[in-house]
Amino acid sequence: MLAGLTLFQFYPVVVAAVQSFQSFNPFTGATEGFDGLANYQALFSDPAFLAALRNTIIYIALTIAVEIPLALFLAQLINSRLPASGLLRITVIATLAASETVAVLVWNRLYDPTHGLFNSVLHLVGIGAQPFLISSVQALPSIVVMAAWKNVGLAVLIFLAGLQNVPPDLHEAASLDGAGPGRRCRSITWPFLRRYAVVSLFVSTVAATRVFTPVMLMTQGGPENGTTNLTYYTYQQAFQFSQYGVADAATVCLIAILSVVTLIQALALRDRE
């Protein structure tokens, strides 16, 4: 079991880390010795990498900004046990279970600038057609929206679990004391939810960093490097440009960023009890 683990999980990672310091013959794939930090230097002088770095952070920020509030909202709705809540819950789970490739293929059609459904609807209500995925500004948010749609289910489930753990009598007691819903939410629900919020945050962050299929199938990193991120950049370097050393260096950076971000989140939301 350990052997399997080592072979399939670790070996590639270790190899990647070690190879990030080497240079490669593009044809033979054999290493040509250690190049020190040359790969990393190449990385930081590549505008595409810097864009990827910037975008990865933006992906994370936007995803969190969109997914977490949405998840909270939906979780509250489901938790309130309204008649259609069960239906909502099912829908959310369904989108989570659907494969990412399917989601991407469908939303690609929806976003199409001339023949997409979204623009059709917008046209109907009088708003002009939006470029969506072909605009260097709109492309990233468009992808984030799609990814959020697909993945919000997980955050919803987490928050639901949290909400269901809040003892109902606390709410009763508070409302009897005259506290309105807002106040109740802040003082009672939130502290309970905080632990779950941390989890949701973490999950959303990891997912946002690994965004790949949408970038590959929808925008190929463009327009003008507007949607490329570290994962896609690594893929390009390895598979389109055979720059294996650089790809490995990018992977190392990816892991580093992810670690830093999650560390910051954990520290910021640490239980201060």
Added chain:
Amino acid sequence: MSYSELAPSRRSFLRGLAGVGGTAALAPILAACASAGGPGSAPAATASKGPGPGGYKIDLGGYQGPELTTKPVALRFMRQSYSPEVNDFFNGLYAKFTAAYPNITIKEELVPYGDLPTKVTLYVASGDAPDVMMGRNDFTPAYAYGKIALPLNGYFTTAFVSDIYAPLVTAASAGGNLYCMPWDNNVEVMLFNRDLFTKAKVATPPETIDGDWTIEHMLDIMKALAKNLNTPASGLWALASSTAGNGGPGSNYTQHESFFVRMMGDPKAATSSDDYKTWAGVSTDGLSVSGCVDADGAIAGMTNYQTFFSAGLTPKGVVPDQLTAGTAALSMDSFSVANLYSTAAGKPKFNWGVAPMPKGRSLFECNASDSPIVWSGTKNPNEAVALVAYLCNDANRIGFARKWGSVPARTSLITQMTEYHGAKQQLAVALANSSSPSPRTPGWFDYFNAMNPVVKNIALGAGPASTLHAAAQQIDTLLAKYK
């Protein structure tokens, strides 16, 4: 029904290239070095001669190598998946081959277009690649440099090789060796819908190779079309959307966008001139592109290309089948679409015509087309080459061309096929004769992978000059590893 879906392997191949799974990835194909089965360090000396055409158990076309072994052999052939009907056609061919040589089994691996290059890379990197793989002649410098393909010259009679269109042979050769076998001829043309032109009261383009058909003229025509057809409100467009690759601009630099750049150059100009460099696309040693990719001519070409989008002449997204559906007046397509339209089953609902590509400073036609390679590390070179030769014999090539619709790669085949006597087909032949290869560099893969997003950015509004300069720098960095 012969052409089950539309046509040509070439375009779809490229289309897939930038598409889905394998967004490319061929690049410097890793020669199977470290692992077993390394390729010969020097291109194999030409094989010993055998009986020659007519001397084998089955028609092996131009093959003149030794008679095939009697030991059991399993040959692997990896190619893109054509339509189910064409795939069946191949199965029939293999059956005949195995009937003649029962000891040789052929195992075929079908791969969606987009994944072909990724698969080739991975295979070669792993040191265990199929004996025959579908390659493309624009990778010839890479095949040569990386010692991936077995040189084929010695195996084929001179008569056979000279029967192949000269530009294709040039494209498939490097350093005096033929590295891949031209399989079909991809000729890009401008197809147009006569009825829409009539409706818009715009004159149709000339339909011969020497007509006065320049890019400026084309832009004027398209603008008139867009105006008179009330684009986009009417849903009619001047130029059909490009559906190659993952669709949209920048999906198919080799077959599509590069035309608009390289037509602004001139192969007959002095090699140090801007005109020549624009046409060549890369330095003579194949290792740098500054001054070529961002030559003045290239910038002018891309500016023209940008006009297609900024002036609303073609959709910015993917709209499939616009020409056939009658919603676009012009379309840049492979000639196989014309072949399809010429059949009873594929006849469109409108009157149509074929025009050559417009001229810039010169008439540019790129001949990048499918060409199978024999892996240099194959354990059965004779048998593998023989298979390629068999698939390329007269009967099989004509059968394939009729089913799939691509233009054959050999002049004698064209002569034999009466359907090529028509005016449109003769235009295609003339274009094939004057075609040029893609820029010759072992890093062609890096090159066009880097160019695709650049083209897309320009189409969507980025400044051509600055974008091309940045691209040239990026490509130079990428090509550095081949020095």
Added chain:
Amino acid sequence: MIQSIARTAPRVARGGLTAAGVVILVLLFAFPLLWMVLSSFKTTAHVVSDAYPFTWRSIFPAAPTWGNYDSLFRDFGFGRTLLNTLVASVGQVVGSLVVCTLAGYAFARSQMRFRGLLFGLCMVGAFIPIEATVVPLYRVVKELGLLSTYPVLFLPFICNPFGVYLMRQAFRDLPHELFEAAAMDGAHGRTVFWRIALPNVRPALASLALIQFIWSWSNYFWPLVAMQTPTRQVAQVAMAALQTSANSQPLYGQMFAAASVVTVPLVILAISLQQYYVRGMLTIGIK
């Protein structure tokens, strides 16, 4: 009492409105998937032409046809593809049930010295996107002679961090008394595992199985690279290939049909077994 009644009355009225609102929300949220299924009954040409301008036809097929499904199964052999995907997924489920359970148990119960460290290392794997490790992984698999065999679709992944974490958590949650009682009865080692621990973590096993199934079913990049025999290819790859298939035009009709075929069973599975799915996803999230 009166106070609470007074409060419930408007709440009910509000509830009616909100219920309708929720239904609308559900429809909006489920729209892309619903549209996908509806569009699978349109021909490619209609998918494109009906979208703009917006009419009821943009959503509902004007001339519904089974043609795409026909073509999918007849011309593209999708039935076989689905079978392959099933094999891969079942393999993944069985494999991970075995391996992750054992690993999880080991991490939860054994007293190995570097247990914590090993576990941490195991979890690091969760960070790495598979795309980054494909080439070295491919080489490993090739050395082992596994390419294009059915096992290659799942073997590298049966020992995955999520599964291990899930099972470790499940075993950890078992009350101590259970093991103490067993020890007192003289049971140890394997017996404890089989007779005591395992039966008590059935829900976790169900969650693991379900999630692994769904994950494997949706896997795209690895089968693309590792499975070279076209007759053994899985559904996700085949489906994506419809966009770049043997034509110069994308086959949206067939693509939607394939997407529907691939998604609907998955969704039904996830919903009918939702408690396990939810449980599993939750535990994974809580890290």
